[in-house]
Amino acid sequence: MKVYFLGTGTSQGIPVIGSNHSVCLSNDSKDKRLRVSVWIHSENFSIVIDCGPDFRQQMLTSKCNYIDALLFTHEHADHTAGLDDIRPFYFKQGPIPIYAHKRVLENLEKRFDYIFVNENKYPGAPSVTQIEVKENEGFEIKNQWIEPINASHGNLQVFGYQIEGFVYLTDVKTVAVEEINKIKNCKVLVINCLREEPHHSHFNLEEALDFISLVQPNRTYLTHISHLFGFHEEIQKKLPENVFVAYDNLEILI
């Protein structure tokens, strides 16, 4: 199984439009970050987690040309705004299965009403099949078992996902002990880490490192990075062994 980091930036991406911040002006390709998303794929399945505003570009760059399922963590725009761009997949494959919390499905239905209508549907609009993800209820996609991990993004519930020892958790600020127990000693953990300064709904570096020492994964990758965190190369120097800053187009083997 391979995991391809489609995007590793926070909600505005890096560079931020019009910004003169040194990180936004960096020439290092690792300092250019699209909105967070990963593509998990093997010979048997192809799953994308979240579908932000950079989805089209991410599908072109990664050469992802088939999607068995789209999994959503939560409804914020940086994780959902690209939903219309599933059209090429829909034209080829038919309705695309989307997995999310009931609240997130309802939110998408409101914001992308033309995708969800059954009558007088515009012929070019894509269609989806909705599958509700429930707390403590794993599910299968193409014989691959997937376990939702419940967490909080400030006041908002979010889902992370565990697939064969790979755990993807983003936009997290607090995680209950029972949920941490589900992912203890996993092979690879991906966790959000916005910057060094505290934030009301995201882990900062200190919180992310504390979380990593509770989970004890073999390897960890930090994602959802803000330009305020600094240059990729500088952040990496501050991290302990087996903790890495993820970057766009990095692909890892699980």
Ligand SMILES: [Zn+2]
């Ligand atoms: Zn986000």
